[in-house]
Amino acid sequence: MYWIGNFDGKHFVPDDIKARFVDFGYDFQAFQTWNNYVDDRVLMIGWMCVWDYCGLVPTRPWKGAQSLVRELSxxxxxxxxxxxxxxxxxxxKLRSALKLELDKTDTLTARKMFRTNKVRGRSLEIKVEFKPHAKTKKVGFQIRSGEKEETIVCYDHFKEAVYIDRAKSGIIHKKMSLVDSANVVLQNGTLKLWIFLDWSSVEVFVNDGRQVITNLIFPQNDSSDEVDIFCLGHEAEVVSLKIYELNTTWEKYWNNNTWGGLTDNLKKVHIFKMNSIKAHSNLTEVSDSNYLWIFISVLIVCYGLLLNLLCRSFSRYF
Incomplete structure (x- = not known):
């Protein structure tokens, strides 16, 4: 949540009492901003998970990730x-290839599925501008689509809302919200979506960032990597469309000597057909050292608690 108002360094006076959502997705928490950034931009990053199931997400050896860094205004x-x-x-800088660019307005109908020239990918950037007609029901994307799996990013014209539907996205925990939506007002009759798709996340920026929806997804099948555009009801126009494939930042940093012995141990994440996401790794030594540090940390905490109790007991006599 956020409030708009004036802050004098000590007191905050809101313009109104209305609370507004920073992100309409279920998986955006504990956001933080940088202070005094070099070019005066205000930048924010958030935790892509939620306490309800953060320890139960099908990933290892880590749990959760951070969102894209966002510029605020x-x-x-x-x-x-x-x-x-x-x-x-x-x-x-992460764009590796322009997979598809629409050089003219295309019209979608309920009988036409725009196959995006069989664009496939797990890490993509999609920029699109739709112009729904008065009788258009829905228009949007099926991403990470494959056999019995899909994640839907869609605009519902009648409800005037953009939503992410992950009911068929893959592994779903019972506490996960299946559909997250944001009310949207068309800008001059058009809708802009800026979608960042990664191996296990979707971040959707609506109308140049006026609304944002962030969700985790966990497809099980390697073949779930197709991208399709669909329209229900009356036709809608695709005014512009660009789809970029995104490079990973992992290889650059894991191959850097500053990571020392972890360079060979941690590799890129891969999704298996079993109900988990694993890292190709040999983590025996790292895991053993982790257990040792956990044991030492527990001892330190226990020692601190004991010392605190002793100090409180002796304080009665002074």
Missing amino acids: LEREASAIILVQKPVKQME
Whole structure:
């Protein structure tokens, strides 16, 4: 949640008492900002998980991840000032290939599924602008799509909302929300979606970042990597579309000598058909040392608690 107002260094006075969502997805928590960044941009990052199931997500040896770094700004919309979030411009450096670019407006109908030239990928950046017609019901994407699996990013014209539907996205914990949505107002009759898809996450920036939805997904099948555009009801126009394949940042850093012995142990994440996500690794030595540090940490905590109790007991006599 966030509030808009004035802060003098000690006191915050809100413009109104209305609380607004920073992110409409279930998997965006504990966000933090950088202080005094070099070019005066306000940058934010969040934890992509939630306490309800953070220890139960099908990943190892780690649990959870961070969101994309987002640049924050304030813009006036109607009679209110709102928070606007956009991926930092440095994300452009991760683009490896332009997989698809629409050079003219295309029309979608209920009888036509735009197959995006069989674009496939697990890490993609999708920028699209839709123009729904008055009778359009829904228009959007099926991503990480394959046999019996799909994640839907869609605009519901009648409900005036963008949503992520992960009911068929793969491994779903019972506490996971299946559908997360944000109310959306079309800008001059069009809708802009900026989607960042990664191996186990989807971040959707709506209308230049006026709304954002973040969700975790855990497809089980290696073949679940297709991207399709669909339209239900009356036709809708695809005004512009670009799909980029994104490079990983892992290899660059894992191959750096500063990571020492971990370089050969931790490799890129791979999804298996069994109900888990594993890292290709040989972590025996790392795991043993981790257990030792955990044991030492527990001893230190116990010693601190005991010392605290003793101090309180002796304080009665002084």
